[in-house]
Structure formats: C-alpha cells, structure tokens
Amino acid sequence: MTHLSPGYDIEQVCAGLAKAWEFLCGKERDFALSVSHKAVLAFTEFSYFMPLKMPTEQRIGGIGVLIQRPDACDVAAHMFGADASCLHEADLHDACAEVCNLFSDCVALHISGNSDINMDLPFLASQAVYDQITAQSSVTSVYVSCSPNAQLYVVEYYIFSQPQ
Amino acid sequence: MSTVPIQLPSPLRFLVVDDSRAIQAIVRRAIMHCGYSPIEVETALDGDQALDLVETFKPDLVITDWHMPKVSGLEMVQALRQLGHEDVRVGFVTTERTPALLEEAISNGALFILHKPFDDAELAAVVANAVKDLVGEATAAAHSAAANFPESAPGLIKSTAEEPISHAAMQLLLMDCLGSIPFRLIPHEKMVLEKLTINNLLGLYAAKDIKGVYAIGVMDANAVCMVGGGAARMPPNDVRPLMASGQPSTVMMDKANDFLRAAAVSLSESAASPVTEVTMAKVSVVKNTFAKLATVLAQEGHRSDFRLAIPGYGEGRMAFFVMTS
Numbered sequence: 050m051t052h053l054s055p056g057y058d059i060e061q062v063c064a065g066l067a068k069a070w071e072f073l074c075g076k077e078r079d080f081a082l083s084v085s086h087k088a089v090l091a092f093t094e095f096s097y098f099m100p101l102k103m104p105t106e107q108r109i110g111g112i113g114v115l116i117q118r119p120d121a122c123d124v125a126a127h128m129f130g131a132d133a134s135c136l137h138e139a140d141l142h143d144a145c146a147e148v149c150n151l152f153s154d155c156v157a158l159h160i161s162g163n164s165d166i167n168m169d170l171p172f173l174a175s176q177a178v179y180d181q182i183t184a185q186s187s188v189t190s191v192y193v194s195c196s197p198n199a200q201l202y203v204v205e206y207y208i209f210s211q212p213q
Numbered sequence: 214m215s216t217v218p219i220q221l222p223s224p225l226r227f228l229v230v231d232d233s234r235a236i237q238a239i240v241r242r243a244i245m246h247c248g249y250s251p252i253e254v255e256t257a258l259d260g261d262q263a264l265d266l267v268e269t270f271k272p273d274l275v276i277t278d279w280h281m282p283k284v285s286g287l288e289m290v291q292a293l294r295q296l297g298h299e300d301v302r303v304g305f306v307t308t309e310r311t312p313a314l315l316e317e318a319i320s321n322g323a324l325f326i327l328h329k330p331f332d333d334a335e336l337a338a339v340v341a342n343a344v345k346d347l348v349g350e351a352t353a354a355a356h357s358a359a360a361n362f363p364e365s366a367p368g369l370i371k372s373t374a375e376e377p378i379s380h381a382a383m384q385l386l387l388m389d390c391l392g393s394i395p396f397r398l399i400p401h402e403k404m405v406l407e408k409l410t411i412n413n414l415l416g417l418y419a420a421k422d423i424k425g426v427y428a429i430g431v432m433d434a435n436a437v438c439m440v441g442g443g444a445a446r447m448p449p450n451d452v453r454p455l456m457a458s459g460q461p462s463t464v465m466m467d468k469a470n471d472f473l474r475a476a477a478v479s480l481s482e483s484a485a486s487p488v489t490e491v492t493m494a495k496v497s498v499v500k501n502t503f504a505k506l507a508t509v510l511a512q513e514g515h516r517s518d519f520r521l522a523i524p525g526y527g528e529g530r531m532a533f534f535v536m537t538s
Contacts, residue, residue, distance in 0.1 A: 061402075072239075072330030128235035130242060144235040150280075151329055154308035165311045170280055 058159060059190075065155035066192060066203060073148055074120075075127040080203070083191040090191065090202060092179045095121045095141065097149035100211050101157055102167040110160065111186065111209025112153040113174075116145050119199040124148055146171045152203050156192075160205070178212050185210035218250035219348055225252045228272035230263040230289065231306075232281040236329075240276055240306060243336040249348065260284025264292055267301060274343050279307035279314075287314065290321045302343050306331065312449065312525035315395050326395035334381035335398075342388055377428060377535045378479045378517040386479065387521070390472050391443040399520040404532040406510050409501040410434035410459050414466070416473035418480055419494040427491060428480050428535045429509055430473050434459045436521055436529030440472050441465025449525030456527055470496050476533065509534050 059082050066080040095116035102109055116124075118141075122133040125144035129136060149171035157166045174182060192203040229240045237256045244254055255270045257263040259281045267275070275293075277286040284292070290303050304325040305318060315326055325339040341348075378386075380400040387396055410433040420427035432440065438461045442452035445464045455461055461469070473493060480491040499506060515535040522528045 064402075069330050072332075125235065129238050140235070143233055147233045147235050150233075150308060154310075154329070158310070167311070168280065168308065170282065 062156055062159050063192065065158065066152055066194070069151040069155055070124075070148075070194070070201075073128060073144070073151060074124040076123065078194050078196065078201075080192045080194045083193040083202075090115065090183070090204065092174075092176050093117050095145040096174045096179050097145055097171045098174055098182065098209075098211070099149050099153035099171045100169040100209055101153065101160070102169070103160075104165060104167065108207075109209050109211070110189075111182075111206040111211070112149065112156055113182070113202070113204035113206065114145070114149040114152050114171075115202040115204065116148060117199040117201070120196070120201050121145050142173060146173070156203065156205050181212040182206075182210060218248045220250055221348060223251075225249050225344060225347065226270060226272045226274075227252065227254045228257065228263060228266055228270060228275045229254060230257045230260065230275060230277035230281070230286065232258050232278065234258070236278065236306075240336070243331075243333045244276075244340065246333050247337045247340050249344075260286060260289030260292070263289050264296070267293060267298060273302060273347055274340065275301060275303045276306055276340075277303060279305055279309040279318075287318055287321070290318065290323060294321055304339060304343055306336070310397075310524060315524045319393055319395060323395075324393065328397045332380070334379075335384055338381050338384045338388070342385075375514055376517050377515060377533045378476060380517075380519075382479045382482070383517070383519055386472070386475055387440070389475065390440060390468075391523075392446070394443045394446075395524055396443075397522040399522070401518060402520045402530070403516075403518050404431060404433075404510055404530050406501065406507050408530070409506075409510075411501055412459055412498050413437075413501060413506070414469055414473070415497050415499045415503075415506070416470075416476070416493055417495045417497075418477055418491050420481075420489045420491045422489065426494070426536055428533060430476055430531065430533045431506070431509070432469060432473070432531040433529055434461060435527060436531045437461045437469040438465055439521060439523050439526045439529045440531075441468035442526065443523060444468035444472065452526050456529075466498075480533065480535070512537065 063080040067078055070078045093115045097114045099112045100109055101111055121141040125136050125141045126133040128144045129140055153168055157168060186206040187208045189205040189207040194201045227244050229237050231237045241254050255266055257266050261284045279286040286305055293301055303323050305323055306327045306329060308329055318326060324343040327335060327339055384398055412434050414432040414437050416430035417426050418428040435456050438452055438456040441461055442465050445468050473496060477491045477493050512534055515537050516532060518532040520528060520530050
C-alpha cells in the first residue's frame with residue numbers, strides 16, 4: 050500500500066468512518082486500517098463504488114465500500130426507522146449507496162489536503178464489474194470494521210478504473 | 214425541560230429533496246424533533262420533482278441534497294431563483310465541500326450548508342435560524358430547538374459542567390458570528406499541544422462567587438483568523454495569507470475577542486445551579502510554549518473541543534475548559 054498523502058491522518062479517517070456509521074446505523078463501530086487485506090476483499094452483493102476526480106493531480110481515484118447483508122439490513126433499518134423484515138431489497142441498496150457516499154467523503158477529506166476533490170455519484174457493482182475494477186485499479190489503503198456477524202470494508206484506490 | 218412544541222397558527226411546510234429515500238427519512242425524523250407544530254413534510258427525489266412541488270406545496274423551507282441525478286441541488290436553487298421564487302428559503306444537507314460551489318450556493322441565497330453526518334440538534338439549530346421570522350423573535354426561535362428538544366435527547370444543546378459548551382451551542386454562537394458563511398464544526402477532537410499554532414488566543418473567564426479562574430477558552434491562530442475574518446466578512450483570499458503567517462490582523466483579533474466574550478453566555482449555562490453569571494476577565498495572546506497551557510490541555514474532563522472548517526478559509530481549533538482544580 051502506497052501513496053498515503055502528507056497529512057493523511059489514519060486515526061482521523063477511522064474516527065470519521067465510525068461517526069458516519071453511527072449517524073447512518075445508530076450503532077458504534079470501530080474501524081481500523083487493515084495491514085493485510087488482499088485475500089479478504091471479496092465481492093459482496095452490496096459492493097458500492099465512488100469515483101473521485103482530482104483535478105490538480107489529474108487522476109481518478111476511488112472508494113469502494115463492501116457491505117455484507119447483515120450490515121446492509123442494520124443500516125437500512127435504522128435509516129428508514131423500520132424493522133429489517135419490513136424492508137425491500139431496494140431499501141437496502143438505497144441505504145448502502147448512502148453509506149458509500151458518506152464513507153467516500155470521510156476518506157476524501159484526508160486524501161486531498163486543501164485541494165478540491167470532485168465526488169461523483171455512488172454506483173453498485175456486479176460481480177463482473179467488481180472483478181474488472183479490482184484487476185485494473187490500485188489500492189492505497191483498506192479500512193475494516195468487524196462485528197460478530199459481518200465485516201465491512203472501505204477500500205481506497207489511488208487509480209480507479211471504472212468499467213464503461 | 215419542556216416537551217411542548219411551539220404552536221403555530223398554520224403548518225410549517227418542509228420540502229426534503231434527496232435521491233436517497235433513506236436520507237429523506239433521517240432528515241424527516243430530525244425535522245419532527247425541531248419543536249414546531251403543526252408541520253408538514255413533503256419529499257422529492259431530485260431537483261426536477263422539487264421544482265414541481267414548490268409550485269403546489271409552497272414549502273417554507275427546502276432542505277436539499279447537492280449531488281442528485283438529473284437536476285442537482287444547486288441547479289434547482291438557481292432554477293428556483295430564475296423562476297421568480299426569490300423568497301423560498303433553501304438549505305443544503307450535503308457532503309459537498311468545494312469552496313467555489315459552496316460560495317455559489319450562498320450567493321443564490323442558501324441559508325445554511327449542513328454537512329453529513331449531522332446530529333438532530335445541529336439540524337434543529339439551522340432550521341430554527343432559517344425560519345425564525347416565521348415563528349417569532351429570532352432568539353426565541355433559536356432557543357426553541359433547545360427548549361423543546363425531547364426529554365429523550367437531553368444535553369444536545371444545553372451545556373453541562375462536563376461539556377461546558379455543547380456542540381449545538383457552539384453552532385449557534387458561530388452562526389451569530391459568521392452570518393451566512395458556511396462552516397463545519399467537528400466536536401470532540403481534542404486540542405493537543407503538538408498541533409497548536411505558535412501564537413494562540415487565551416480567554417480567562419470569571420464566575421460570580423467563585424474564586425480565581427472559572428474557565429479558559431483557547432483559540433489557535435487559525436481559528437482566530439477564521440472566526441475573526443468571518444465575522445469581519447473578509448474574503449477567503451484575504452484570510453488565507455494571514456492564516457499561513459500565523460499573524461491575525463487587528464480586526465480579526467478584535468472580532469475573536471468578541472467571540473470569546475459571547476462564549477461566556479454558554480459557559481454560564483454550564484455553571485452550578487442556580488445559573489452563575491460568567492464573564493470574560495482577560496484575553497491575551499500566548500505562545501504554545503506557555504507552561505500553563507500544557508497543563509490546561511492535559512485536563513481530561515470538563516472541556517469542549519472543536520475543529521472548525523470554513524470552505525475557502527481552512528481549518529482551526531478551539532477548546533473551552535472549566536477549571537477543576
């Protein structure tokens with residue numbers, strides 16, 4: 050993992066992710082920088098990505114958020130203020146897209162220093178798209194949060210290759 | 214603490230615009246806790262739908278996301294103004310931080326820009342400020358959010374001995390000081406000696422019937438430039454060089470002094486009951502090597518720490534301590 054920009058404060062990124070998760074899910078959760086991640090970054094049915102355009106560096110980075118179903122249910126239940134059993138699949142995706150949105154903002158704040166970063170809209174990746182992204186993009190860092198029944202990954206890409 | 218909402222003669226109408234129905238739900242719930250009755254809330258999934266609803270629903274306040282498919286939040290506000298809806302109040306709840314874009318939103322009349330994640334008290338504070346003319350006197354409206362917050366969420370606005378100035382109280386102080394300048398306030402990030410600027414503004418507070426210093430407020434040089442520069446409505450291009458030099462101008466110092474003086478009111482609320490009047494006794498500039506400063510910053514409890522970010526200006530830190538010994 051390379052390219053951590055000067056001033057990049059891992060503790061603050063973790064604190065920002067934890068605060069965003071608490072806002073969205075209503076639960077406290079710890080996040081930590083993962084030191085060995087390649088084996089565990091598996092596709093999930095709620096794999097959302099956010100391209101980040103960095104005008105000054107002339108590159109497109111990105112954030113991937115890999116959410117497993119138990120977390121998707123929890124976060125959607127909290128956001129909609131409803132029992133998970135009452136929610137539709139579209140509700141889970143709606144909530145997970147917003148998780149990607151806020152997590153991307155947390156990380157982007159610390160990538161950029163004082164330069165602007167343009168965030169796009171989050172998009173859902175299929176298995177095939179996920180495979181293309183992982184094959185053609187370079188990972189800077191991975192943050193992980195574990196609960197008894199799910200693991201949640203936030204992946205920062207230095208170069209993000211979005212399949213057309 | 215009262216749980217009775219402010220009764221209005223006619224419903225206060227909110228239009229929540231966000232492409233995420235989940236965020237719509239969160240904002241809707243927060244609005245319900247703002248302490249007004251009756252209220253009506255409509256939702257739209259993008260700017261296009263919102264423009265239609267403005268015609269029919271006639272909202273008192275539009276709370277919109279920025280990034281949405283089709284018509285973005287900013288484009289919607291611009292369209293609203295072009296269509297002659299100059300009087301429709303608009304505020305943003307967003308992750309957008311690009312200074313030029315935020316300034317464009319403000320120039321189109323956005324009353325607030327609240328960054329996600331927010332808490333209910335923050336939203337209550339900006340909503341109260343946005344609709345104050347509709348619900349009565351400005352101060353009554355601003356404090357209504359605190360006075361009418363549900364019992365289940367105590368302490369969100371009111372300051373306590375453990376947290377001498379709450380996040381929402383500081384939010385209101387800054388809104389008073391900065392007017393329409395958008396800012397982001399991040400609480401609970403401890404001010405530490407290692408990250409302090411060389412020169413810092415130190416305010417000493419006294420409390421009636423309490424011997425010695427009751428409380429201390431510390432603003433680093435960046436916060437002095439931002440709060441002082443913002444209060445003096447200085448453009449970002451004038452503020453940034455002074456921040457970089459660590460040398461606030463005289464007008465910035467004067468405005469920052471005023472800000473510290475205004476903070477005494479919030480500190481009064483943290484004092485023992487019955488409320489003790491807290492006043493500012495002295496303000497001085499101290500170096501980060503000042504020995505007493507290290508002792509104060511090491512204090513574990515009875516403190517409120519804030520990181521302040523203003524688009525186009527930068528970031529600064531401030532903290533308030535109630536002396537425990």
